[in-house]
Amino acid sequence: MLRIAVCDDDKEAVVRHKSIAEQCLRECGCAGETLSYTASENLLYDITEDHFFFDLILLDIEMPGSSGMELAEKIRPCLPDVKIIFITSHIEYAIDAFELSVFRYVPKAEIEKRLAAAVRDAVKLIMLEEGKTYTIRTSSRLEKIPYKEIYYIERDGKNASMTTARGVSKVRKSLQKVYEELNAEEFIYIDRGCIVNMIHIMQIRHGMAVLKNGESLPVSRSHLQEVKEEINDYWGRHI
The missing domain is CATH 2.40.50.1020 (LytTr DNA-binding domain)
Structure with a gap:
């Protein structure tokens, strides 16, 4: 079963992104659960202290406290194989996202068009990697x-x-x-x-x-x- 985390300080965005992720799991015929976070510190705590495991994280870059970039660096040692999809309104972050080995970068202006495709591709890759x-x-x-x-x-x-x-x-x-x-x-x-x-x-x-x-x-x-x-x-x- 795949585990997905959605983290964004905008509560409406969290609901929307969670819905897209769950729809993609159904389309891929993959069992899974999706957890929501509106504070980066809570997600970081669950991963580093409570040892939560996630296969995929949908992560807003611009958040109060730890930014998405900072959070990605901190969770990599705990989840080296996790797939991260960055969501942001600032295109200049794309280069930094590549350096962090982030799976995909989705501009907020193109959420409806690109987020579902990014999640489906991530799920397919995770399923491809499993089992052998x-x-x-x-x-x-x-x-x-x-x-x-x-x-x-x-x-x-x-x-x-x-x-x-x-x-x-x-x-x-x-x-x-x-x-x-x-x-x-x-x-x-x-x-x-x-x-x-x-x-x-x-x-x-x-x-x-x-x-x-x-x-x-x-x-x-x-x-x-x-x-x-x-x-x-x-x-x-x-x-």
């Missing part, structure tokens, strides 16, 4: 790792070293063998010795793949253009 796991079997353990938690996989001698949200796991298989077993379009080679999960790439900058976990990985010159094209193609088909 990679299993590591040894004589002493069996470990199932959700695809969405895998950041990247590197060649490590005769092993493949998998960096995930939980830490590092090693499997005694070649990198190519792991790639074939994953059999998922979101995993791409950025170098002969490294596979990255595209859903965690924030941007390609100066020949580096910048990931949501703060790491930057070098993209080989021979792969650079192909990597850019694959990322654009992937998001073009799914978003």
Whole structure:
């Protein structure tokens, strides 16, 4: 079940945005619940102190107290995979929103036209990321790792070293063998010795793949253009 938070200091806007989000869940055939907030501090408290989990947050930027930008920075460590849709009347925030790895930016002047599409796309992506796991079997353990938690996989001698949200796991298989077993379009080679999960790439900058976990990985010159094209193609088909 998906959990959505709607946060705006304008009570009428909260009601309107909550209604749009719930309608989108019904259209996508997805079970979920939507919680409303009119104060950014309350949402922040629920996430950081009461450990509320949300898959998607609809967030107004211009609010008293903590702004939407400040709030997004504070909740990222608690909810690294949460999708955030910023709603604002100031277009200059769009660049900053990209730097925060925000899923979508919706101008208030185009709420009716663009918010529903943004929510539907976010829900589709969340559903796409759910459910798939990679299993590591040894004589002493069996470990199932959700695809969405895998950041990247590197060649490590005769092993493949998998960096995930939980830490590092090693499997005694070649990198190519792991790639074939994953059999998922979101995993791409950025170098002969490294596979990255595209859903965690924030941007390609100066020949580096910048990931949501703060790491930057070098993209080989021979792969650079192909990597850019694959990322654009992937998001073009799914978003």
